[in-house]
Structures are given as structure tokens and as C-alpha cells.
Amino acid sequence: xxxxxVSHISPExxxxxxxxxxxxxxxxxxxxxxxxxxxxxxxWHLLRAIAFQRPELAENYMHLLDLEAFDEE
Numbered sequence: 001x002x003x004x005x006v007s008h009i010s011p012e013x014x015x016x017x018x019x020x021x022x023x024x025x026x027x028x029x030x031x032x033x034x035x036x037x038x039x040x041x042x043x044w045h046l047l048r049a050i051a052f053q054r055p056e057l058a059e060n061y062m063h064l065l066d067l068e069a070f071d072e073e
Contacts, residue, residue, distance in 0.1 A: 009049040017050055017057060025050075026061040 017025075025043055034040040048065060051058040
């Protein structure tokens with residue numbers, strides 16, 4: 001997954017996720033210690049895809065997506 005740009009997240013990649021691989025993904029995102037910004041962005045997009053396609057797997061990690069509504073007043 002280490003590419004210079006964010007690649008398309010395939011349905012197969014999302015369906016292959018397990019609770020263990022989800023926990024590893026979340027740990028990487030929480031530590032935010034990536035070689036470059038693109039690797040972190042790739043993980044963020046993967047978590048986002050999982051949240052939409054398999055919400056039961058991502059429910060404990062939604063805080064990592066920062067999808068809170070912002071007050072624009």
C-alpha cells in the first residue's frame with residue numbers, strides 16, 4: 001500500500017479486513033508515524049472505506065476519521 005498517491009480501495013481489500021488487521025490499521029493511524037503523508041492518507045482512506053462498507057468492523061475507530069460537523073458561524 002505504500003504508493004506515491006492514494007490508490008483506489010478495492011472491495012476485496014475491504015472484505016479481507018479482519019478484527020486483527022483493523023486493530024493494526026487503527027494503531028498505525030493513532031501513532032501517525034508514517035514515512036510520508038501519502039502512506040497515512042492511504043490508511044485513512046482504507047478506514048473510511050471500511051466505515052462505509054463494513055461499519056460493524058470500524059465502529060470502535062470512528063474517532064480516527066474526524067467526521068465531526070463543524071460550526072461555520
